[in-house]
Amino acid sequence: AADESSQQKLIAEIHDYLVTHLDERITIEELSHRYLINTSALKLLFKETYGLPIAAYMKTYRIQHAAKLLRETTEPISSIAVSVGYETQSKFTNAFKAVMQQLPSEYRKSHR
Numbered sequence: 132a133a134d135e136s137s138q139q140k141l142i143a144e145i146h147d148y149l150v151t152h153l154d155e156r157i158t159i160e161e162l163s164h165r166y167l168i169n170t171s172a173l174k175l176l177f178k179e180t181y182g183l184p185i186a187a188y189m190k191t192y193r194i195q196h197a198a199k200l201l202r203e204t205t206e207p208i209s210s211i212a213v214s215v216g217y218e219t220q221s222k223f224t225n226a227f228k229a230v231m232q233q234l235p236s237e238y239r240k241s242h243r
Contacts, residue, residue, distance in 0.1 A: 139180065142173075145177070150196075153192075153196060153214065153215045153216050159173060173185075190226065193216055193217075194227055196215055197211050201238055201239040202242040208220060208224075
């Protein structure tokens with residue numbers, strides 16, 4: 132259906148917006164206003180498209196992006212934390228370790 136493909140486009144746009152604004156914490160309500168889509172439809176479509184609820188997807192995405200920065204740059208861990216949306220390095224460290232089973236500093240050493 133034409134409607135379905137326009138919804139897929141919309142979800143892809145929302146996804147791109149989220150992943151290019153990793154330093155911001157964007158709520159589902161903000162997205163629903165910005166893209167004129169009802170919050171429950173947004174949650175459902177996102178999960179159908181990307182396989183995870185928005186928050187879970189974004190947490191994993193943030194950590195994977197941080198891991199890439201740890202491997203490929205010499206940027207301090209504190210600024211990587213901020214660039215992927217964690218206001219403190221300790222929150223970032225806990226989230227990173229929960230996903231990667233390693234501290235950011237250990238991860239960086241083992242991928243040098």
